[in-house]
Amino acid sequence: MKDVLYVNGGTPLDGTITVRGAKNFVSKAMVASLLGESPSVLRNVPQIRDVGVVTGLLELHGVAVKSDPDAGILDLDPSNVESAHVADIDAHAGSSRIPILFCGPLLHRLGEAFIPDLGGCRIGDRPINYHLDILRQFGAVVDKRENGIHIRAPRRLQGTKIALPYPSVGATEQTLLTAVRAEGITELANAAIEPEIVDLIAVLQKMGAIISVDTDRVIRIEGVDRLDGYTHTALGDRIEAASWASAALATGGDITVKGATQPEMMTFLNTFRKVGGRFDVQDDGIRFWHPGGDLDPIVLETDVHPGFMTDWQQPLVVALTQAKGLSIVHETVYENRFGFTDALRGMGATIQVYKECLGGRDCRFGQRNFHHSAVISGPTPLAAADIEVPDLRGGFSHLIAALAAKGTSTVRGISLIDRGYENFQDKLVALGADVRRG
Numbered sequence: 001m002k003d004v005l006y007v008n009g010g011t012p013l014d015g016t017i018t019v020r021g022a023k024n025f026v027s028k029a030m031v032a033s034l035l036g037e038s039p040s041v042l043r044n045v046p047q048i049r050d051v052g053v054v055t056g057l058l059e060l061h062g063v064a065v066k067s068d069p070d071a072g073i074l075d076l077d078p079s080n081v082e083s084a085h086v087a088d089i090d091a092h093a094g095s096s097r098i099p100i101l102f103c104g105p106l107l108h109r110l111g112e113a114f115i116p117d118l119g120g121c122r123i124g125d126r127p128i129n130y131h132l133d134i135l136r137q138f139g140a141v142v143d144k145r146e147n148g149i150h151i152r153a154p155r156r157l158q159g160t161k162i163a164l165p166y167p168s169v170g171a172t173e174q175t176l177l178t179a180v181r182a183e184g185i186t187e188l189a190n191a192a193i194e195p196e197i198v199d200l201i202a203v204l205q206k207m208g209a210i211i212s213v214d215t216d217r218v219i220r221i222e223g224v225d226r227l228d229g230y231t232h233t234a235l236g237d238r239i240e241a242a243s244w245a246s247a248a249l250a251t252g253g254d255i256t257v258k259g260a261t262q263p264e265m266m267t268f269l270n271t272f273r274k275v276g277g278r279f280d281v282q283d284d285g286i287r288f289w290h291p292g293g294d295l296d297p298i299v300l301e302t303d304v305h306p307g308f309m310t311d312w313q314q315p316l317v318v319a320l321t322q323a324k325g326l327s328i329v330h331e332t333v334y335e336n337r338f339g340f341t342d343a344l345r346g347m348g349a350t351i352q353v354y355k356e357c358l359g360g361r362d363c364r365f366g367q368r369n370f371h372h373s374a375v376i377s378g379p380t381p382l383a384a385a386d387i388e389v390p391d392l393r394g395g396f397s398h399l400i401a402a403l404a405a406k407g408t409s410t411v412r413g414i415s416l417i418d419r420g421y422e423n424f425q426d427k428l429v430a431l432g433a434d435v436r437r438g
């Protein structure tokens with residue numbers, strides 16, 4: 001399939017689409033199946049590239065994966081993990097960030113693991129120092145190799161007391177997936193509590209784990225000797241849902257997103273309303289629309305949950321180019337997540353990026369060399385352009401900009417978007433967009 005999408009924009013997106021399970025949960029639940037002594041069943045699984053990548057990794061480790069993509073069901077049978085011949089894991093280097101989460105489960109089952117270099121969006125340095133420190137605290141020995149890391153557990157991993165320097169999603173998941181079968185109690189302070197993490201905890205509890213989440217973001221895990229498989233329906237993808245909501249706003253449209261849920265999106269919904277968007281929470285989804293007239297500018301800071309998600313930021317910035325006045329967006333989770341604004345400026349948007357912490361509070365990236373605040377001045381008409389997808393959310397933002405712009409844009413590198421948006425081209429067509437894959 002060619003990697004270019006021609007977008008003839010300038011028409012409001014209008015109609016209904018469905019989002020299925022969250023990219024940032026489904027892949028972790030798939031890894032969790034490695035911990036079970038019996039098969040697991042995962043439902044509401046989207047057809048996105050990250051699911052394919054994790055399927056490949058699980059199969060390499062001896063997990064038998066049966067997939068019914070239309071029904072969104074995965075059967076994951078880990079009975080043969082101990083006897084699997086692990087080869088050519090290098091083939092998965094750079095494909096996603098998920099391999100690092102295989103450490104705990106593989107250490108428990110096999111006593112060692114090789115983890116290839118990670119991929120994922122290039123939106124900052126994205127080190128794995130928290131992960132490695134955590135694994136060492138459990139008693140693992142970590143050796144850095146040329147294309148990844150080799151890790152082994154000379155004896156059963158031991159529960160431990162961990163305090164994260166920053167509430168990292170991945171490091172919290174690393175701790176959960178390692179502690180559930182370690183000996184004794186693990187206490188994780190300053191944990192991340194994103195809804196996708198809470199759903200992972202639900203999966204682990206179904207498998208037999210004992211995990212409590214305290215009000216002060218401390219997670220306590222009592223290690224157990226055995227876990228079984230699970231049957232679980234993944235929570236919906238709140239990032240995809242918010243991306244379509246931003247597309248409705250930027251194009252002056254009206255999109256009903258089936259599968260979007262209010263509790264996980266409350267912070268986004270508040271911001272959407274402040275910008276001037278309207279929404280209606282329904283039994284099976286949320287309708288988002290532009291009511292006509294001017295949109296309002298806002299001051300926004302991204303943050304860990306329950307703050308405004310960093311992954312919501314990029315699509316919303318496109319909508320803010322259409323608000324009347326000055327908006328400020330302070331990115332506090334990643335140091336380098338405004339690269340996508342270059343293309344928007346080329347399309348006529350007025351966006352300036354700054355090294356200072358604009359917004360309200362200082363973050364880890366202040367007084368350093370990172371352009372992590374943006375000032376957006378609108379409304380500015382967007383003009384069609386020839387643009388290249390930089391990363392997953394930045395790429396979807398470029399798509400939204402192309403849909404809002406009059407004329408035909410050429411969006412290159414479009415397959416990057418398949419990593420996290422299921423059948424986005426079909427969904428665009430269902431919403432009345434004039435798009436063609438080149």
Ligand SMILES: CC(=O)N[C@H]1[C@@H](OP(=O)(O)OP(=O)(O)OC[C@H]2O[C@@H](n3ccc(=O)[nH]c3=O)[C@H](O)[C@@H]2O)O[C@H](CO)[C@@H](O)[C@@H]1O
Nearest residue numbers: 024126127128129130131166168169170171310311333334
């Ligand atoms: C597959 C997946 O679920 N990806 C999500 C996950 O990424 P991911 O789990 O990689 O993100 P983290 O929450 O770990 O990263 C947050 C911050 O912590 C830093 N950090 C993290 C780990 C570490 O060892 N050292 C370190 O310094 C990162 O560079 C970043 O600045 O959570 C992010 C924050 O909600 C989301 O944007 C990503 O979509």
Ligand SMILES: C=C(OP(=O)(O)O)C(=O)O
Nearest residue numbers: 097120121311392393420
């Ligand atoms: C940053 C993201 O994903 P990943 O961690 O997989 O790169 C994202 O989903 O926006």
